[in-house]
Structure formats: structure tokens, C-alpha cells
Amino acid sequence: MLPVIYSDEFLDHKTGSYHPEKPERLTAIVNALKDAAISTQIDWREPTPALENTSVMPFLVKAHSPNYINKVREIASTGGGYLDGDTPISPRSYDVALLAVSAWLDGVDAVLSKTNPAFVLARPPGHHAESDAGMGFCLFSNAAIAALYALEQPGINRVAILDWDVHHGNGTQAIVELNPHIAYCSLHQYPCYPGTGRATERGFHNNFLNLPLPPDSDIGAYQPLWENKVVPFFTEFQPDLLIVSAGYDALADDPLASINLQPNDYALFTDYCLGLTRKILFGLEGGYELDALAKSVIATIERCLV
Numbered sequence: 001m002l003p004v005i006y007s008d009e010f011l012d013h014k015t016g017s018y019h020p021e022k023p024e025r026l027t028a029i030v031n032a033l034k035d036a037a038i039s040t041q042i043d044w045r046e047p048t049p050a051l052e053n054t055s056v057m058p059f060l061v062k063a064h065s066p067n068y069i070n071k072v073r074e075i076a077s078t079g080g081g082y083l084d085g086d087t088p089i090s091p092r093s094y095d096v097a098l099l100a101v102s103a104w105l106d107g108v109d110a111v112l113s114k115t116n117p118a119f120v121l122a123r124p125p126g127h128h129a130e131s132d133a134g135m136g137f138c139l140f141s142n143a144a145i146a147a148l149y150a151l152e153q154p155g156i157n158r159v160a161i162l163d164w165d166v167h168h169g170n171g172t173q174a175i176v177e178l179n180p181h182i183a184y185c186s187l188h189q190y191p192c193y194p195g196t197g198r199a200t201e202r203g204f205h206n207n208f209l210n211l212p213l214p215p216d217s218d219i220g221a222y223q224p225l226w227e228n229k230v231v232p233f234f235t236e237f238q239p240d241l242l243i244v245s246a247g248y249d250a251l252a253d254d255p256l257a258s259i260n261l262q263p264n265d266y267a268l269f270t271d272y273c274l275g276l277t278r279k280i281l282f283g284l285e286g287g288y289e290l291d292a293l294a295k296s297v298i299a300t301i302e303r304c305l306v
Helices: 008-012 024-035 056-063 066-077 093-114 142-150 170-176 219-237 265-276 290-304
Strands: 002-005 042-045 081-084 087-089 118-120 159-163 182-189 208-213 241-246 280-284
Touching (some): 002 093, 002 290, 024 290, 056 066, 056 142, 066 081, 066 093, 093 142, 093 241, 142 280, 159 170, 182 219, 219 265
């Protein structure tokens, strides 16, 4: 059984009729998982309510400034608005974003308790959110917060974050860059939003591996990078936990970028991760073509069940 942490409350972050980061992303995945051959092997779990999870606020403030957290809360409480042109906040967005953080922390606990993978199906996504600014559809930096939380758990001294979203996780990188106990690797289209993630960005402790790929890259470009760069980088780091910012917008069918992966390519990516460790937390980031998104999540989870 593979834990999948999900709540219908994640649908209450409303972004507008034409916004690509919409609630239907989650309903497409959930419906596909319930119809899939692996449906009987999914352990559906509700996230701990944010107000009951005593770790949410202490670790949220390790990643984000109090002024920024208050800004998100105030915009939501006054009826909604925008952090930037791409990042709307609706009346329930602050509460939903806190619940997403709680879900990622629950995911860490699930992985560490069973030393097997778990998947967090939450929104809003997080990897573009910096310490004092939300952007790129993201409110709070879920993966970075989860990594900081994991480092406080018994026996966890090194945490790796792998970001296979088509966009570079500028927020994750900025939040963890001073921490020598966290290694961050991103494979992403470049040039592309948000314009960060050059190969020369190696981190203060040589703990970053940024692997920019040109538009129209496919699995033939990705596979050598996995085998010659990603796997050796994480093997040398020897993480006690691997967190995957699992964005599925590098698909050929995705409307927001120009990489040509297919859903089953994520099965291969997952195999590489499992070759490093079974202690893996996958958490949803991007992915905006609903059918291909759902197929890719299934491909990821299927490999974890082998």
C-alpha cells in the first residue's frame, strides 16, 4: 500500500475559470487513481488539520518571513486578490495553503514510519515561493518546509530535494541555499520562467545541481543527465530522505512549456529515485494538461508499488 495524502479542501483554493493551476488538476488525478488497476493499493489519507498540527507554524516561519505570511492571510481574509499577475489568492487560500504544508509534513512522517514512499496530492504548489514573496502560482514553499521539518526528526541528518518540474524551483533553492544538510537538484527547461537555475548556481556548500535543458528536449536528453549527473550527485550526498517536487509540466502535451516527455518517462525517473532510496516523499507541483498529468502520477505510483 502506498499512502496518498489528499483532501477535498485543496479544491477550495480558487484561481479563476481560466487559470491553469485549477482545482480540476486534483480531481483528474484522484478520479484516475480510483479507476486504475492499482486502486486497491492506494492508502488514502486525510492530512492533519493545520490548526491541530503543531509543527506547521514553527516550520512555516523557518522558511517564510512573518510579514509575508501575514500578507497572504490578510489578502485571503479581505476577500482575495493577487500576489503577482500569476498568483491569485481566494478567501480560503491561506487556510488551504496551511493544510498543504501540513500534508507535506504528514508525508514526511509517513515515509519515515514505514521507510517506503508516499505521495502528497495537494495544492497550491510551492517551489516558486520565496521567503518573502509568492509567485508562479505558489504560496508557501512546501518542499523546503518539509525538508527543514525532516531534519528535526530522529536519524535524519541529510535531506535531498529533487525537482523535476519543468520550471526551476527558485523558491526552494533560495530557502535552502545556506543549509549544508540539504542538497537540491533541478532538471528544468532553460530559458524559461522564472529565469533562474543556471548550471553555475552551485550553492554555498556546493549542494546544488542545476541541469537546464533546451526547449524540445525529450527523454533522450534527460536519461544521460540522470545517469551521469543526478544519480552520482545524490549518491555522494547519501541522503536519509529524498523529497521530490513532482511537477508534470515537462510533458509534450503541457501548454506552459516546451519539453517533450511522455507520461511513462516518469516511471523511469521514479526507478532512478528508488535506486537511491525507498524513503521518498513525492509532492505535486506543476502539470496542467489533465489527462497526461493523471497518467504521469499513476506511472510514478505504479513504480513505487513494484
